[in-house]
Amino acid sequence: MEYYKDNQIPDQNGRYGDYGGQFVPETLMAALSELTQAFEAIVNDRNFSEQLNSLLKDYVGRPSPMYYARNLSQALGGEIYIKREDLNHTGAHKINNAVGQVLLAKKLGKNRIIAETGAGQHGVATATVCAQMGLECVVYMGEEDIKRQAPNVYRMRELGTKIVSVTSGTRTLKDAINEAIRDWVTNVQNTHYLIGSAVGPHPYPKIVREFQAVIGKESREQILEKLGKLPDYVVACVGGGSNAIGIFSGFLSDLTVQLIGVEAAGEGLNQKHAATMARGKPGVLHGSMSYLLQDEFGQVLEAHSISAGLDYPGVGPEHSYLKDTERAKYVSATDEEALSGFKLLSKLEGIIPALEPAHAIGYMQSWVRKLPKNSVIILLLSGRGDKDLETVSNILNEKI
Amino acid sequence: MRNFLLYHNNIAKSIHNSNKKGRTALIPFITIGFPTIDSTVPIVKKLEENGADVIELGIPFSDPLAEGLTIQRSSQIALENGVNLNKCLEIVKKIRSEGVKTPLVCMGYYNPILAKGINKFCEEAADAGIDGLIVADLPSSEAKLLVTATKKHEISLIPLLALTSNEDSIKLACKFASGFVYCISVLGVTGARKKVNSKVKELVKKVKVYTDIPVAIGFGISKKEHIIEIGKYADAAVFGAALIEFILSNKKNLPEKNAEIFIRNLSKKNDQIGKNYENSWR
């Protein structure tokens, strides 16, 4: 694990061990190297960090609180602290990355932003920042997701973003990314592709980690301030892996802290699911080598999850690396467990979670009981659940 | 030495022979298993009989992110027909067993090849009668493993270069390129366009500094005028989406009949261009 301390991950070819890389059409290679250079330049640029930090503070509302969840702790056991990314402007962690990348795009002189979105949180975050900075914004969203995340579609429209409904393939996040890449290939000269998770070709997984690392940095400081010690566990949900890598990155070199990522087990691991690391094999999708749900012939399989944000057959390359090196552990929670987690947190703490982090809560319901009594757990609440109320009440047949 | 290398390679040789007759070599693309599994063999035969110098066979993939709507759809239809990588190789074998001699180049995406195993794929592809390979999502800088494996099994690895490619990428691609170098004429995905982007001329010029092997132009090529235009500075033209659209739009004809009509039309005037053969190799 020494590897993390000297900052050699990813290497200069964007590799996390065997994972990562740049598997994209040749047309995009120049844009990726331009992006890499611009990114390496801003990492050490005082001006840039000042601009970013001021937006994170005054516009996003950072730092986000770390909340001791007394009732949840009593119900499940352990000492559970919740990192409240749901309290950010626009209601999820996605805006941390959106603010950073829009500033980066401005540096690159690109005035058109495109993005993909699953749950709509990344789309809303991108649309929001583009509105604030006066940039043109186009968001690709699967037809299926447009239906199940309607409130976010309305929000994006109000923010002045053009939404393109994607009707190819599975009509969800995977195909929204395909369409966004096709747009980028076509408009690469004036367009920045603002990827919303820690996926895609190098340098994207690194960029997204860097802009989400603020979650881990704050969490570490906050827990030390509250308890004077590090947590035993950090738990986050994993779709493409941006919220998880954001908080994990703050604790990677603290080897006593166990990092746990919760994937979506959908209807169950032997049915339809989105548990990429539990059931996938290494392969190449959307520009990088990583675990991937695929058939024996290398065709990508359709994922399934109740939550649009986790409904993706791939995962960021760094998570694949963390899994293989056993620095992090990946588990899963079913749709049903997520619904139960959703209800639990709402009832006990008065916090309605998004269905994505509800998977982490669902997993904790059975898991925390098995831990030593005073175990300290940080649960990353990546977003709030307003967008999911309709889905949940439809499924549970609750009439308004 | 140069001629030895060229003549040693089926693909380059076929393009060269066409150029010698004053023609721009024609490289039609068709997705394997489209519109039905049984149509590929007769389509390929008709393409060979009517002027194809090299034939590109598309291996369908679930996420073809370099393709426009037409080839996406053909890929989707082929997958629904039950095509997979093994089936593709089977069909190639069948094409060869029915006497097709034209060089065959497979174009696909990296993951199906990885899933089979890079070496195993190259071995089986060579055995089936494949001469060359193009991988749409594998830029030169990630191609090391495939360069080694294709060399070992004597398959030409054909690099794609783009209008945005910088000097280093061009150099690297030309170093391992075999068969031909494929220059993408548009910023964008595959699909028929109204005009050939004149900027590709500059790219071809740069490529010709680093290699003697033929240069083909593709993406967007849809009609005779395009082939004539391309013939002024490059050696071969690749066209796929326009052919597939033609097959889809004339449902009264069998797919192979449509393929025949389409390539004949492109081929007909092509030999009147008076292509300057000497110039094309500088």
Ligand SMILES: Cc1ncc(COP(=O)(O)O)c(C=O)c1O
């Ligand atoms: C609230 C929330 N959490 C998590 C995710 C999953 O993405 P990631 O794994 O990149 O954090 C999403 C994606 O839309 C989301 O909206």
